Amino acid sequence: MVEIGHFALVLAFALSLVQSSVPLIGARRGDSAFMNAGSPVAVAGFALVALSFAALVAAHVRSDFSVANVWENSHSLKPMLYKYTAAWGSHEGSMLLWVLILTFFGALVALFGRNLPATLKATVIAVQGWIGAAFLLFVLLTSNPFTRISPPPFEGRDLNPILQDIGLAVHPPLLYLGYVGFSICFSFSVAALIDGRIDAAWARWVRPWTLAAWAFLTGGIAMGSYWAYYELGWGGFWFWDPVENASFMPWLSGTALLHSAVVMEKRSALKIWTLLLSILTFSLSLLGTFMVRSGVLTSVHAFATDPSRGVFILCILILFIGGSLALFAWRAPGLTAGGLFHPISREGALVVNNLFLTTATASVLIGTLYPLVVEATTGDKISVGAPFFNATFVPLMLPLLALVPFGPLLAWKRGDIAGAAQRLMFAFGAALLAAAAILIFVDVRAVFAALGVGLAVWLVCGALTDLAVKSGLGSQPPKVMLRRLIGLPGSMFGTAIAHAGLGLTVLGMVGTLSFGAETLATMKPGDVMSMPNHSLRLEGIRPVGGPNYTEQQAIFSVLNDAGEAYGQIISGKRFYPVRQMSTTEAGIRTFWFSQLYVSIGDETADGGVVVHAWWKPMVTLIWLGGLVMMIGGAVSLFDRRLRVGAPKAAKRRNRETLEPAE
Amino acid sequence: MTRKQKRLMVIGGGLAFLGAAAALTLVALGQRASYFYMPGDLEAAHLAPGQRIRLGGLVEDGTIVRGQGATVTFGVTDTTNAVKVTYTGILPDLFREGQGVITEGSFGADGVFAADSVLAKHDENYMPKEVADSLKEKGVWQPDEPAKATQ
Numbered sequence: 001m002v003e004i005g006h007f008a009l010v011l012a013f014a015l016s017l018v019q020s021s022v023p024l025i026g027a028r029r030g031d032s033a034f035m036n037a038g039s040p041v042a043v044a045g046f047a048l049v050a051l052s053f054a055a056l057v058a059a060h061v062r063s064d065f066s067v068a069n070v071w072e073n074s075h076s077l078k079p080m081l082y083k084y085t086a087a088w089g090s091h092e093g094s095m096l097l098w099v100l101i102l103t104f105f106g107a108l109v110a111l112f113g114r115n116l117p118a119t120l121k122a123t124v125i126a127v128q129g130w131i132g133a134a135f136l137l138f139v140l141l142t143s144n145p146f147t148r149i150s151p152p153p154f155e156g157r158d159l160n161p162i163l164q165d166i167g168l169a170v171h172p173p174l175l176y177l178g179y180v181g182f183s184i185c186f187s188f189s190v191a192a193l194i195d196g197r198i199d200a201a202w203a204r205w206v207r208p209w210t211l212a213a214w215a216f217l218t219g220g221i222a223m224g225s226y227w228a229y230y231e232l233g234w235g236g237f238w239f240w241d242p243v244e245n246a247s248f249m250p251w252l253s254g255t256a257l258l259h260s261a262v263v264m265e266k267r268s269a270l271k272i273w274t275l276l277l278s279i280l281t282f283s284l285s286l287l288g289t290f291m292v293r294s295g296v297l298t299s300v301h302a303f304a305t306d307p308s309r310g311v312f313i314l315c316i317l318i319l320f321i322g323g324s325l326a327l328f329a330w331r332a333p334g335l336t337a338g339g340l341f342h343p344i345s346r347e348g349a350l351v352v353n354n355l356f357l358t359t360a361t362a363s364v365l366i367g368t369l370y371p372l373v374v375e376a377t378t379g380d381k382i383s384v385g386a387p388f389f390n391a392t393f394v395p396l397m398l399p400l401l402a403l404v405p406f407g408p409l410l411a412w413k414r415g416d417i418a419g420a421a422q423r424l425m426f427a428f429g430a431a432l433l434a435a436a437a438i439l440i441f442v443d444v445r446a447v448f449a450a451l452g453v454g455l456a457v458w459l460v461c462g463a464l465t466d467l468a469v470k471s472g473l474g475s476q477p478p479k480v481m482l483r484r485l486i487g488l489p490g491s492m493f494g495t496a497i498a499h500a501g502l503g504l505t506v507l508g509m510v511g512t513l514s515f516g517a518e519t520l521a522t523m524k525p526g527d528v529m530s531m532p533n534h535s536l537r538l539e540g541i542r543p544v545g546g547p548n549y550t551e552q553q554a555i556f557s558v559l560n561d562a563g564e565a566y567g568q569i570i571s572g573k574r575f576y577p578v579r580q581m582s583t584t585e586a587g588i589r590t591f592w593f594s595q596l597y598v599s600i601g602d603e604t605a606d607g608g609v610v611v612h613a614w615w616k617p618m619v620t621l622i623w624l625g626g627l628v629m630m631i632g633g634a635v636s637l638f639d640r641r642l643r644v645g646a647p648k649a650a651k652r653r654n655r656e657t658l659e660p661a662e
Numbered sequence: 663m664t665r666k667q668k669r670l671m672v673i674g675g676g677l678a679f680l681g682a683a684a685a686l687t688l689v690a691l692g693q694r695a696s697y698f699y700m701p702g703d704l705e706a707a708h709l710a711p712g713q714r715i716r717l718g719g720l721v722e723d724g725t726i727v728r729g730q731g732a733t734v735t736f737g738v739t740d741t742t743n744a745v746k747v748t749y750t751g752i753l754p755d756l757f758r759e760g761q762g763v764i765t766e767g768s769f770g771a772d773g774v775f776a777a778d779s780v781l782a783k784h785d786e787n788y789m790p791k792e793v794a795d796s797l798k799e800k801g802v803w804q805p806d807e808p809a810k811a812t813q
Contacts, residue, residue: 233752340665343672355676359683366687370695381698383716383766384691391690396683520732520751573755582755601732601752610732612752 002067005055006146009096012048012103013136015041019106019129023122027195035122039110042125045132046100046107053100056145057087066152069093069145075158075578077548085168086159091293091309092145094172098289099135101173101180106132109184116201123191124184131183134316142309158548158578167227171220178217179250179285184209185257186282189275190324193331198271206278207261208637214254215633221247222626233584233599235614237512237622240389245368246288249361253281256357259350267347267412269338273354276328283321284361290317296372345415349407356400363392401455401506405462408495409469423469427461442515452510459503463496494636501628504621508593511618518615524608528559532615534596535559536569541609549574551585554600554609558589571598571611593620696766701743709769717745717775718764726759738765738775747775754782 019041026034056069061083065071073090074083082089088097106128113121139145188206192198224247229237238244257277264274290296294310341347367384374382405427409420435454438446470492471485519529523538539555553572557565571587587598594617601610698716699707709715722737722744729735733750747765757763757780765777 343668355679359680363683363687366691370691374695381716382695383698384695385766387694387696387714388690391694392683392687395686522731584752584755599752604728610752612732 001055002059002064002146002148005052005059006144008048008052008055009136009140009146012045012052013133013140015045015048016103016129016133016136019045020126020133021129022126023129024126024194027119027122027126030119032118035118038122038125038129039113042103042106042110042128045129046103049096049100049103049136053087053096056093056096057084060084060087063156064152065154065156066148066150067145068147068149071149071153071156073159074156075548076155078156078159078164079547081166081169082159082164086163088172089159089163089168090145092139092143095135095139095143095293096145097172098176098180099132099139101176102128102132102135102183105181105184109187113205116205117199120188120191120195120199120202123194124187127187127190127194128183131187131320134319138309138312138316142312156578158576161549161574161576161579161581161583162231165227165231167223167231171223171227174216174223175220175247178213178215178220178254179247179288181209181213181216182250182254182257182278182282182285185213185278186324189278190327192275192335193324193327196331196334198275198335200268203261203265203268203271206274207258207265210254210258210261210278211633211637214251214258215630215637217247217251217254218626218633219630221251222623222630225626226623230586230588231583233586235518235586235597235599235612235616237509237619240367240386242368243292245364246291249364249368250281250284250288252357252361252364253277253284256354256361257281259353259357263347263350264338267339267341269341269347270351271338272332272335275332275335277354277358279324279328283317283324284365286313286317286320290314291368342414344410344417346407346410346412348415349403349410352403353400353407356396360393360396360400363396364389367392398455401459401502404459404499404502405465408466408492408499424462424465427458427465430461431455431458433457446514449510449514452514453507456503456507456510459506460500463500463503466499467492467496490639491636494632494634494639496632497635498629498632501625501630501632503625504628505625508618508621508623508625511594511621512616515617516615516619518613520610520612522604522608523611524606527608529611529613531596531613533591534615535563536596536598536611536613537565538609538611541603544572546574548578549576551575552600552603554587554598554611556587556598558596569596569598571600573600573602590620593618593624595619698764700740701738701745702740704743704745711771712768714766714768716764716766717747717777718762719745721757721759721761721763723759735774738763745775746773747777749777749780751780753780757782 019038022041023035023038026032026037059067059070060074061080063070063074063076063083065074069090069092070086073086073093078086086093088094106125109116109121109124109128113124116124185206188202188209192202224244225237228239228244229235257274260270260274260277263270290310290313293313296310367388370384371382374380405424406417406420409423410417431454434457435450438450438453443449467485467488470488471481473481476484517532519531521527521529523529525538525540527538529536529538535558536556537559539557541552541554544551544553551572551574553570556569556571558567558569559565567589569587569589572585574583574585575581576583584599589596594615597614597616599612601612603609696714696716697707698718700719701717707715717738719738719740722739725735725737725744725746727735731750732752733748734753735746735748737744738747739745747767749765749767754763761782764781765775766779766781767775767777770776
């Protein structure tokens with residue numbers, strides 16, 4: 001079975017070479033037999049990689065320690081779920097997952113691209129084949145997951161305990177669906193450059209792919225952030241760590257791409273910019289893969305570092321980024337530019353959005369790579385952390401957030417900014433009220449917190465205002481309004497939902513950062529630690545056994561103001577004997593959107609234990625907001641008008657009368 | 663306004679914005695980046711009091727002292743020079759004697775390094791990259807086992 005997996009992978013590489021060349025030759029020569037060969041090859045390539053991946057999962061599930069990858073990352077006592085997830089918990093397995101998702105997207109284009117122009121489809125599949133070939137070669141040469149050991153060991157070395165968590169089942173697949181998903185946008189752009197034209201089909205295809213990749217990436221990042229929050233025991237949700245930035249940069253430029261693709265689809269303007277942006281977004285995904293896999297940057301995440309792998313990915317990186325940008329420089333001037341528009345318009349607003357987001361991406365990129373540049377040129381070792389990003393990224397984001405509610409309210413071509421401002425009076429009032437409430441009832445000095453909360457309320461109310469205005473609030477009787485609201489296209493709901501989700505995330509961050517509290521103390525059983533709204537009493541410390549670990553658990557009672565216990569928090573420290581590693585199992589209790597977070601340290605000589613407790617108001621909104629943004633993306637994706645090849649709605653004429661003018 | 667003037671205004675506005683962002687970034691890089699030192703480099707570094715740096719090295723054997731509350735003091739060494747560090751909080755899971763660490767903070771008036779964060783890797787045989795590089799330069803790096811691939 002294991003050899004079948006290895007063999008399938010080699011075969012998939014051979015097929016990817018066919019996929020890279022044959023359809024492209026067909027497209028150049030106008031030979032339809034050659035062009036049509038691309039689709040079955042792409043589907044077969046996906047099937048082979050899937051078979052190979054299944055073989056790896058099977059080896060992990062059966063704890064076949066004769067496979068080096070299983071031996072290094074598994075143990076017979078490990079719970080079953082982690083035997084599945086360990087398949088992509090290692091470097092080799094995670095690269096195989098990367099390739100699996102890449103070929104999956106290629107197969108999707110092959111299967112559902114029937115109504116694409118034949119040459120465009122063939123070229124897209126070929127470009128997808130190039131990426132596939134490069135990464136399959138990388139897996140086969142430097143990170144083969146199917147290497148055998150002879151004689152086979154009796155027992156494995158266990159999976160890194162940090163990864164023995166449900167988060168590993170969800171986070172990497174979502175994240176990869178996101179940032180490998182941008183490969184489709186990249187392939188479409190490169191294909192457009194090769195073809196030398198951007199047609200309507202191109203524009204209609206790029207937007208849904210961007211939207212899908214963006215929604216997955218949003219979910220992946222939010223999930224990863226929550227995982228780090230509860231697993232590392234530091235109580236933080238974002239560390240501005242290079243590995244986090246690696247996924248955040250494609251998200252920022254992907255968000256810009258999402259917005260410019262709207263302009264391109266609706267107004268066929270900003271075509272060349274959108275094309276460049278989709279190349280840059282996938283380039284940042286590749287850069288992220290390189291940074292994570294090569295270990296050139298010190299990170300809080302414990303990743304493999306192997307120079308030969310780093311050099312290989314660096315070559316792929318230079319080839320694809322350099323190649324596509326050179327192609328862009330050569331071919332883009334020949335493309336027909338889109339129309340011009342008035343600065344104050346929906347298009348103009350989306351350009352402003354792009355300006356801010358790409359600049360923010362650049363600032364994150366500079367902060368992330370600067371230590372490398374400095375070390376290479378002067379030899380000094382420096383680190384760029386939260387203080388840098390707080391001083392650059394945050395001031396760039398604040399004006400953008402303040403401008404968000406205006407965008408959807410401006411009309412295409414020529415907008416009325418005064419009218420939009422007038423409609424937003426309610427949202428502005430609500431934001432002012434919220435800010436004033438913070439200053440009056442919480443703390444007069446909390447100016448930044450008040451501004452932050454005001455901004456969050458502004459975003460959420462602005463999104464609601466958008467829906468209310470489009471359904472004709474105030475000008476129509478309620479019945480008509482409701483009917484219009486239901487009739488609004490999915491993409492309008494999607495926009496409003498995603499913008500509101502952004503507001504919720506901002507609210508969560510401001511709440512946690514401004515009104516959070518933490519206490520650190522050495523406690524003995526019976527001691528009480530007071531926190532805002534609650535206090536904690538240490539009831540005792542007990543040892544507990546797990547399947548492949550032992551755990552010291554500290555049991556806390558949550559006390560209310562009267563000193564009565566009404567809940568329990570268990571915080572633990574696990575020790576995994578196989579790897580000789582400990583992990584912190586933070587004890588978390590959720591009160592509405594806020595959380596009480598407790599982690600424990602070492603036991604002191606006199607029987608006490610170091611306890612670090614945080615009160616984190618509104619913290620769950622950070623990730624719930626991310627989830628809401630993802631839902632917004634999904635709602636927008638299922639907009640009937642965006643579905644390429646979907647039959648026209650039967651009640652088309654009827655609906656059109658209900659839709660507001662866009 | 664002619665079309666050309668309008669376009670110039672838009673382009674000018676965009677460039678001014680980018681210029682402002684670039685200035686912001688450069689200023690922040692100058693002020694907010696923290697340098698990494700090993701104990702032996704400190705003399706030559708001429709640090710301003712209170713300047714934030716990252717101090718890395720090995721946790722010196724027999725120097726971990728748990729004081730009152732959650733405060734811990736320990737020595738960070740590069741095998742020739744050592745610096746006393748204090749830290750209040752929960753130490754990383756893999757913090758122990760002889761292990762490579764990176765601490766971030768600043769020197770107090772008493773010459774003791776007050777750290778507000780301590781990083782130690784979550785892998786038993788992994789050394790922070792900066793520490794490993796510096797130890798190699800000093801010729802005291804003994805890889806008893808190559809840093810093993812663990813994600």
